[in-house]
Amino acid sequence: MASSSASQPSRHPTSKGVVGSQSTPTPTLKVANAPRELEREPLVLNNRSIGWITNAIAGVCENPMPMWWWPAFILSFGGMMTMFSLIAYLVSTGVGVWGLNQPAAWAWDITNFVFWIGIGHAGTLISAVLFLLRQKWRTSVNRAAEAMTIFAVACAGIFPVFHTGRVWFALLPGYLIPFPNANEIWPQFRSPLLWDVFAVSTYGTVSLLFWYVGLIPDLATLRDRAKGFMRRFFYGLFSLGWTGSNRHWSNYEKAYLLLAGLSTPLVLSVHSIVSFDFAVSVVPGWHTTIFPPYFVAGAIFSGFGMVLTLLIPLRSLFKLHDIITLRHVELMCKVLLATGSIVGYAYGMEFFIAWYGGSPYELYAFKNRAFGPYWWSYWAMISCNVISPHFFWFKKLRVSVVFVWIVSIFVNIGMWFERFVIIVTSLHRDYLPSSWGYFTPTWVDVMTFAGSFGLFMTLFLLFIRFLPVIAISEVKGVTPQADPHHPLGGAKEHH
Amino acid sequence: MNPALRISNNWMAFFAIAALFLTARLFGAEHTDSHPVANAVEHAGHGHDHGSAAESVSQFSLKQIAHSYLTAYMFTLSLCVGCLFLSLAHHLFDAGWSASIRRVTDTISSLLFPWMTFLVFPIIGFAWHGDLYGWFYTDPASDHSLDVKKVLFNRETFSVLLPGVIALLGLVGGTLRKWSVAQDKDGAAHWTSKSRKLAAGGIFLFAFGTTLVCFFLMKSLQHQFFSTMYGVYYFAGSVWVTLITLYILTMYLSQPGKPLEKVYFKRQQQDLAVLFFAFTVFYAYIHFSQYFLIWNAALPEETFWYVLREVGSWKWVGMTIIFGHFFVPFLLLLNQDIKRNMAVMVPVAVWAWLMHYLDMTYNVMPVLHPAGLKLTFWDPLLWIAMVSILGALFRRKYQTAAPYPLRDPRLNEAVTHHEVPTSAARSASASTH
Numbered sequence: 001m002a003s004s005s006a007s008q009p010s011r012h013p014t015s016k017g018v019v020g021s022q023s024t025p026t027p028t029l030k031v032a033n034a035p036r037e038l039e040r041e042p043l044v045l046n047n048r049s050i051g052w053i054t055n056a057i058a059g060v061c062e063n064p065m066p067m068w069w070w071p072a073f074i075l076s077f078g079g080m081m082t083m084f085s086l087i088a089y090l091v092s093t094g095v096g097v098w099g100l101n102q103p104a105a106w107a108w109d110i111t112n113f114v115f116w117i118g119i120g121h122a123g124t125l126i127s128a129v130l131f132l133l134r135q136k137w138r139t140s141v142n143r144a145a146e147a148m149t150i151f152a153v154a155c156a157g158i159f160p161v162f163h164t165g166r167v168w169f170a171l172l173p174g175y176l177i178p179f180p181n182a183n184e185i186w187p188q189f190r191s192p193l194l195w196d197v198f199a200v201s202t203y204g205t206v207s208l209l210f211w212y213v214g215l216i217p218d219l220a221t222l223r224d225r226a227k228g229f230m231r232r233f234f235y236g237l238f239s240l241g242w243t244g245s246n247r248h249w250s251n252y253e254k255a256y257l258l259l260a261g262l263s264t265p266l267v268l269s270v271h272s273i274v275s276f277d278f279a280v281s282v283v284p285g286w287h288t289t290i291f292p293p294y295f296v297a298g299a300i301f302s303g304f305g306m307v308l309t310l311l312i313p314l315r316s317l318f319k320l321h322d323i324i325t326l327r328h329v330e331l332m333c334k335v336l337l338a339t340g341s342i343v344g345y346a347y348g349m350e351f352f353i354a355w356y357g358g359s360p361y362e363l364y365a366f367k368n369r370a371f372g373p374y375w376w377s378y379w380a381m382i383s384c385n386v387i388s389p390h391f392f393w394f395k396k397l398r399v400s401v402v403f404v405w406i407v408s409i410f411v412n413i414g415m416w417f418e419r420f421v422i423i424v425t426s427l428h429r430d431y432l433p434s435s436w437g438y439f440t441p442t443w444v445d446v447m448t449f450a451g452s453f454g455l456f457m458t459l460f461l462l463f464i465r466f467l468p469v470i471a472i473s474e475v476k477g478v479t480p481q482a483d484p485h486h487p488l489g490g491a492k493e494h495h
Numbered sequence: 496m497n498p499a500l501r502i503s504n505n506w507m508a509f510f511a512i513a514a515l516f517l518t519a520r521l522f523g524a525e526h527t528d529s530h531p532v533a534n535a536v537e538h539a540g541h542g543h544d545h546g547s548a549a550e551s552v553s554q555f556s557l558k559q560i561a562h563s564y565l566t567a568y569m570f571t572l573s574l575c576v577g578c579l580f581l582s583l584a585h586h587l588f589d590a591g592w593s594a595s596i597r598r599v600t601d602t603i604s605s606l607l608f609p610w611m612t613f614l615v616f617p618i619i620g621f622a623w624h625g626d627l628y629g630w631f632y633t634d635p636a637s638d639h640s641l642d643v644k645k646v647l648f649n650r651e652t653f654s655v656l657l658p659g660v661i662a663l664l665g666l667v668g669g670t671l672r673k674w675s676v677a678q679d680k681d682g683a684a685h686w687t688s689k690s691r692k693l694a695a696g697g698i699f700l701f702a703f704g705t706t707l708v709c710f711f712l713m714k715s716l717q718h719q720f721f722s723t724m725y726g727v728y729y730f731a732g733s734v735w736v737t738l739i740t741l742y743i744l745t746m747y748l749s750q751p752g753k754p755l756e757k758v759y760f761k762r763q764q765q766d767l768a769v770l771f772f773a774f775t776v777f778y779a780y781i782h783f784s785q786y787f788l789i790w791n792a793a794l795p796e797e798t799f800w801y802v803l804r805e806v807g808s809w810k811w812v813g814m815t816i817i818f819g820h821f822f823v824p825f826l827l828l829l830n831q832d833i834k835r836n837m838a839v840m841v842p843v844a845v846w847a848w849l850m851h852y853l854d855m856t857y858n859v860m861p862v863l864h865p866a867g868l869k870l871t872f873w874d875p876l877l878w879i880a881m882v883s884i885l886g887a888l889f890r891r892k893y894q895t896a897a898p899y900p901l902r903d904p905r906l907n908e909a910v911t912h913h914e915v916p917t918s919a920a921r922s923a924s925a926s927t928h
Contacts, residue, residue: 034904035684132769268780280791287792290723292784334588345702349723357721358643359796393695 043137043478045322050476053323057470058218058225060318065465068317073461079454086448087162095165097444104427104439109163112449114274114419115302116156116456117200118295119412121271122303123149124203127210128263131256137331139474140324144314145307146211147467151459152306153204155452160196192276199273203266210259216242216252217473268292271299278422284365285426288353294346298418301339301385304332305411310460312405314469323470326399333392333404336411340389343418347386361431369425373438377417378425384414552863554871561621562863563873567881568614569713569855570736572661573729574885575611576705577737579604579668580730583701586671586687586694591908592766595758595899596745601672602893603885608665610888612658614881618712619654628653630718640719640796648718657711660704667697675900682902705730713855716862720800724785731778732820736851738771743844746837754898758910761835768834771847775828779821804857807867812857820850852878 033039044053090097100107123146130138164170176197178187187194220242223235242248275295278286308329315324354366369378388410391397398404429436463469476482552558578600585593585600593600621627631650635642646652671690678686706726714725722728742764749759789797804813824843833839860868900906 031907031910032682032902033907035682038684038687038904265776272780272784276788279788282792282794287788287794288723289725289785289788290727291788293724293727293781338587341698341702346723348703349706349726353721353723356644356647357796358640 041325041327042480043140043325043327044475045325047480048322050479050481053475053479054221054225054472056320056323057468057472057475058222060320060464060469061222061466062225066317069461069465073458076454076457076461079451080458081451081454083158083448083451083454086444086451087158089444090162090165090448091167095163097442098163098448099440099442099445100163101437101439103430103435103437104424106427107424107439108420108441108445108449109159110277111416111419111423112452113156113159114423115416116152116159116452117270117274118299118302118415118419119306120149120152120156120203120207120303121267121296121299122307123147123152124207124210124263124267125300125303126307127207127214128260129267131260132264136478137328139471139478140328141307141311141332141470142474143211143214143467143471144311144463144469145303146207146214147460147463147469148306148310149207149303150204150211151456151463152303153200153207154459155456157200157204158452158455160193192273192280195273196277199266199270203270206259206263206266210256210263212238213252213255213259214471214474215467216240217244218468218471220244221472222468267300268296271295274299278426283426283430284359284361285350285369285422288350290346290349294343297339297342297346298385298415301336301343301389302411302415304335304339305408305415308332308336308404308408309412312401312408314464316401318469320470323475326401329401329404330395330398333398336389336408337392340385340411344386347382365426365429368429369421372425372429374421374425374428377421381414381417381421384410385418388414554873556626557621557624558626558863559871560873560877561618561624561626562859563871563877564621564881565618565627565712566852566855566859566874567877568618569709569859570852570878571614571881571885572611572708572712573733573736573851573855574740575604575607575668576664576701576708576730577733577735578741579607579664579697579701580734581737581741582668582671583694583698586691587698589691589905591905592763594903594905594909595755596741596763596767597903598672598675598897598899599741599744599748599893601668601675603889604668605665605672605892606885606888607668608662610665610885612662612665614884615658615661615712619657622653623650628715628718630715644718648715653711657708660708663700664704664708667693667700671697672896675903676896678903679897679901684904687904702726705733713858716859717800717803719796722785722789722797722800724781728778728781728785731774731781732851732854735771735774735778736847738767738774739840739844739847742767742771742840746840748898758899758906760910763909765831765834768828768840772824772828772834775821775824779825782816782820803861803865806861806865809857809861809867812853812868816850816854816857819846820854823850 048056098108100109123142126138126142126145130142161167161170161176169175175185176187176194178189187197216239219235219239223232223239223242226232226235272292272295275291279288279291281287311324312329315321351366354362369375388407391403391407424439428439581593581600582597582604584590585597618627622631625632630638630641630648631653633641635645641648647656670693674686674690674693706729709726709729713729714720714722745755745759745767746764747753749755749764786801789801803809823846827833827839827843856868856874903909
């Protein structure tokens, strides 16, 4: 309840006695706290001390890995090796081992590329955009999300490079990377595929840098706690002589802020350029002006889906419930709901304009998506991306971690299908009915994609093994103790 | 003098010169009604019998008044839908910092019904009179692009659906305000819960309703044009101009002796400016994407819309929007200190209003004056009149309740928002431990 001894301007009769006297101003108004049911939960539960936070997070990578880690790692590693073996098979045999062929000359591989790039979006969004917007809840999830971003970008990069078949040409100077060469061969600068090379490599580099800068104080913490020589050496090497001095923190904060500012446009640019891969083509179903923001929203949607898929088991397996709380899960569900709704708006708007514009080709492309030979993929996409996030309107479902985890899997599946629908359904029936076809993936296609999850999970499991999965110093900064105005301000031990 | 202010003054001088140059180009351009490109565009894209743009339009004609009225209406509608979005977003995201200014956004959005609904009827009247929309009196059988959408694009549906959707949007805004005022009395949490539920449905109504309204009112001036981005484009511009309007309005209301004095602080002011900056970029991103994809594909059924807007001085209007709507606020607001500097922000606000009005003009007027920008006295008159009406209605309604949500559960966060420890304090705290 608002309360003040001061008076209120007469033209606002209902707030009389609330605002305060004009002649004797007080710095702030005393206002009652929120009712109990609307109180915000703290970002770190059970009033944990900063010592407890350090132990809980650093302990994950300091203690021996639990039993489940080894089978998970072996399985993931096996998947990764399968993928590399199949890539070797592709390179030695030719792209004919994949199912792409006219008219769907882009199919499985580009679907996988866009899928993984999309997943790589949540990390930078959480790191940069939510940091600039001062969303403190990000601190518990940003580190894992940033790591996920880098690993997802690594997975994404494989597909466009190897879909060229003779990969040595793709990697040679002049094909993808502009480089003066004797043959005067230059990339096609007017192609969004080349823009992708720059966008994705820039994004990957800045994301890696951002991740590393954020890691430095925590690496120093691990260095100071390390018992073995190897750990002390490597953590010491990568913590760059961090002492925690005021100057170090000052430089760190500036660098972090600048990198956040640099990364924010990248969140928009990468997937906008990926959308241009399609939207610049005059292909029904691809040439639509809403593609850039729609792809960005979809990428954030899929990225948060994967963050939830990874972090929900992680918090349980490492007992991090007090740091990755139900509030964090709930907030991420809300992001899924918001971005899922934007994606739903874009699906609707595409259909609406296909009808509104009066182009028979455009309308056919969309009818074909929903009711043509690939109807099952379209409705899988709609069910997973448009319907499933709307369960999150209900708080009970948002705080049910098992349910959230299942929905996050659906989001991952749905976003893969979205790219499949966009790419394959627009290509398999083009302007000439005589050249229509039906794309079917080969076993190599399927296993290469499955193997990319092996690569992703291998890297993620190694990340868990060697690096702090949560930003230790940042989480400490959002505890009540870090707030000098809080009664616990400065307190060190409150278990 | 404050160095930031000195730098900004140099910038202001630069932009003032640029504005003068552009103004000279805008009004110095030759106004020829027989411009060959304009005529070609007219025949290729516009193609309706009524309101042939190539013929000279008297400034006293109903056509001129109708288009000027529509431009002014779209501007004021932007402020109302922008405020509705901010109110809905506040509830959906359970925001804290904006609680103290929510009564302002609630009040402005509630003006959608009945006032903005009432003010749309003259547009419907002009349309029926044949002064605005060519498709109103075009036989669908003779126009494929109209024929395919005649279920939606017919006189009756337009006349019922348009005010209906605006009224519904207004009812959502009005209900949020009503429940917030009710909460002032008892402080019950259920008002907040109800508002969140209404915002959940309201955001969908907002998205599809605003899209439909801007399709009907602006896009259908050239009904052959289609772009999936158009609704987002109007939304981005609307929230942009709303944020800077709120910035100035709330600054005024928080002056000593004004009602928001004790609940609105520099930090909220900074947050509004940051959001304005974000929407400056977002608008540019949206508009660039739309333009780029249409230019790149070069399909005549899409490009005609922009080709018309590259004729005569319209090209310079477009250039002014590129520089004025994006580069000017973007470069100025990169500096953090400027976001709190009223000596800069007030001119930025005036500039933003001009730019948004110019943007609306760019959408509406080329249909009437294809040879180039032609301002008549109706344009400022109707713009000022419409904004004045909205301002007076806001002032009257705002005074009927408390100036901010007195017992909003998040008001405490809003009033203590500025007390969050600084980054330096956080750093010191973290390094200590």
